[in-house]
Amino acid sequence: MKRWLALGLCALLMFAPIGSAARAMEYVDYDWELSADEKVMRDAGFIEVHQANGLIWVKLMYGTTDNIAGYDLYGDLKRAYLHPSAALALGRAQRLLYAQDSTLALCVKDAARPLRVQQALWDALPDPSLRGYLANPKTGSLHNYGIAVDVTLVNARTGEELDMGCPVDTLDAISQPRYEQKFLKEGKLTQQQLDNRLLLRSVMTQAGFQTIPNEWWHFQTMNRAQAKQASTLIP
Numbered sequence: 001m002k003r004w005l006a007l008g009l010c011a012l013l014m015f016a017p018i019g020s021a022a023r024a025m026e027y028v029d030y031d032w033e034l035s036a037d038e039k040v041m042r043d044a045g046f047i048e049v050h051q052a053n054g055l056i057w058v059k060l061m062y063g064t065t066d067n068i069a070g071y072d073l074y075g076d077l078k079r080a081y082l083h084p085s086a087a088l089a090l091g092r093a094q095r096l097l098y099a100q101d102s103t104l105a106l107c108v109k110d111a112a113r114p115l116r117v118q119q120a121l122w123d124a125l126p127d128p129s130l131r132g133y134l135a136n137p138k139t140g141s142l143h144n145y146g147i148a149v150d151v152t153l154v155n156a157r158t159g160e161e162l163d164m165g166c167p168v169d170t171l172d173a174i175s176q177p178r179y180e181q182k183f184l185k186e187g188k189l190t191q192q193q194l195d196n197r198l199l200l201r202s203v204m205t206q207a208g209f210q211t212i213p214n215e216w217w218h219f220q221t222m223n224r225a226q227a228k229q230a231s232t233l234i235p
Contacts, residue, residue, distance in 0.1 A: 035076035037234070041112055044232040046081040046146050049108055052091030055098060057107040057159050061150075061168060062117060068169055069124035073117045080111035083146035083231045085221045086209075090149060093207035097153075100203070105156040109168045109217065112146035114234050130171045132214060139224070145231040148220040149209075153200050164200075165193035168217045177201070178213040 034042065049056050061067045063074035082090065094106050119137040135141035142148035150169075153162040161167075165183075166174045173179050174188060180197065183189040197216050205211065209219035222230060 035078075037074075037077040037114055038079065038081070040114075040234055041081040041146070044146070044234065045084065046112055047084050047087035049080045049082060049087055049090055049111060052082075052087040053094040055094050055105050055156065056090065057105055057154050059107055059109060059159070060111075061109045062113070062121075067121075068126075068171065069120055073120055077114075080108045080149075081146060082111050082149060083221075083227075085230070086111075086147055086149055089208040089221050090151075093203045093209070096203040096206055097199075100199070103156055104153050104162070104199075106200075106203075107152050107154040107159065107161065108149055109152060110143060110150040112234055113141065113143035115140060115144050116235065118144055125171075133171050133175075140233055142220045142222070142224065142227055144233050145227040146234065147222050147227045147231055148218060150215075150217045151200070151204070151219060152217055153196055162196045163190075163193050164196050164216060165189045175216055176214045177211065177216050180216075 049058060058080045060074055060078070060080060062069070063072055063078060065071055067073070081087075090106065090108075097104055097106060115137060118135065118141050121134055122131075122137050125131060125134065135143075143150075152164060152168055154160060155162075165188075166172065174183060177197070180189060180194055184191065184194055200216070201211060204219045209221055210223075212218050212220070
């Protein structure tokens, strides 16, 4: 069955843009033994993002040591999952981006996030004053409902991230869209860095995502009240 599915996908991707086939095939050709987190997400009806669009890159930052906790928080969770509303909107955003600049692609840095990881991040914050960048695990983050996605722009062929003025998860005012014009005037952001952010924001909002004022990389399709009604919290 796996062989025929792979052959069928190959046929569908024959005329796809270069780079999409490898990432779409990665989804088909993985070990069918899902991790415990993936099984929970699948049971909740979440969608693996490559099903929405094979051009999207995935580099889960909490599956590496390069994050605010300083260690791998995800273990066996290697793929990005989202609630259908967010997954389909992300697929639309990638198509909009491709139409504007086929050399670029979206890169997911985080998607649906188990609540235990939210707690670990909360505990790892170096200063309580930084808690404005992270939802309290007692109430849950929109990531815990699969409604939010952290995303940046990359070179579509190489995966090299564009310069956005600061990396994803920078806990500093430079990450906040509400201060971008101020930092541009002060020379702390360049016009190219701001243009990169604006391009990302444009395709994401056109696709149906909402922004927040303190993280250029964070996008969501619902507010917390709507998420509680529409989705399932991932423990």
